[in-house]
Amino acid sequence: MFKLDDTVGNIVTEFPGAAEILKNHRIDFCCGGDRKLKDAAREDLTDKVEAAEILAEINKNYSDKKDYYEEIDDPKNLSQSQLIEYIIDKHHAFLQQTLPQLSELTTKILRAHRKEHGQLLKEVHRLFSTLKMELEEHLIKEEEEIFPLIIECSQSEETAGSEKTLKGILELETEHDTAGEIIKKLREITDDYQLPQDACSSFELTYRLLEDLEADLFQHIHLENNILFARLNN
Structure with a gap:
């Protein structure tokens, strides 16, 4: 308990x-x-x-x-390399599929509802576009730079991360904070994703996918910050 x-x-x-x-x-x-x-x-x-x-x-x-x-299989019981594979297969794959969808949808509803909800949807479009750019760069850094360093550390006799690895992890955690703040701002300006009465199906789908993105991203960041990275900071 x-x-x-x-x-x-x-x-x-x-x-x-x-x-x-x-x-x-x-x-x-x-x-x-x-x-x-x-x-x-x-x-x-x-x-x-x-x-x-x-x-x-x-x-x-x-x-x-x-x-x-x-x-059930518990992520905390996975090895570092297994956990990285799980994160890439589940969470990176989700982002790579969902970010392009949302990019198209946020633009589409801004065009369609600009007259009635222009101020709100311009801000949604701006925040999401910033988030998309940040996350796309973030995934590349993880997969090409930091994850290989973490796997290398896990295969050595050293339990703590190298200085280069720990510096990279600190950068990733800062980027996580940035993404988290954008997600919170999106929820705030949409009043917890409350749809207007004149919302079309694309409007509804956009808000639903943004909520799905939030839920997945919170789990994604949790696995990295509180399990994957924490093991190397101990």
């Missing part, structure tokens, strides 16, 4: 089902994963829910699903 002094990153590492609970309460468990639950709740919560209530919800769900999570 978890405690208020446990970090949110470790809670999600031990119990992946906690991710959805924390996300529902707008608690950042990826970029802010090194914070204790009691501190993260105080800093992130905008509703009147207390940290103790969230903890109780997490512990109840954990008790109900503990056997299930012990039976």
Whole structure:
């Protein structure tokens, strides 16, 4: 069972089902994963829910699903090279498919709804375009530079990362923070992705894919910051 002094990153590492609970309460468990639950709740919560209530919800769900999570493959039990392969196959592949779709859709709905929702959709288009550029460069850096260094470290007798590897990880974590802030801003300006009454199917699809992107990116960053990178910082 978890405690208020446990970090949110470790809670999600031990119990992946906690991710959805924390996300529902707008608690950042990826970029802010090194914070204790009691501190993260105080800093992130905008509703009147207390940290103790969230903890109780997490512990109840954990008790109900503990056997299930012990039976399935758990990312924290993967080796460094296996975890990297998992991240690339699941999360990088998702971004490579979804980013072009959203690029087309954000442009399309800006053209179609410029008259009624121009200010909002210009900002959505601008933020997403910035996020897309950042993420595309980020994936290349991970796959071509930093991930090979991490695998090299894992195959050596050294448990800690080299200076070059740790510097690269620090850069990636900073980029994660940037992406996380853009995602939060998108949710804020869209009022939690509330569709206007005159929204067309493309408008609806855009918002749904942006929410899917947010959920996947939070899991993606969590696996890297709180498991993959954390092993080399110990």
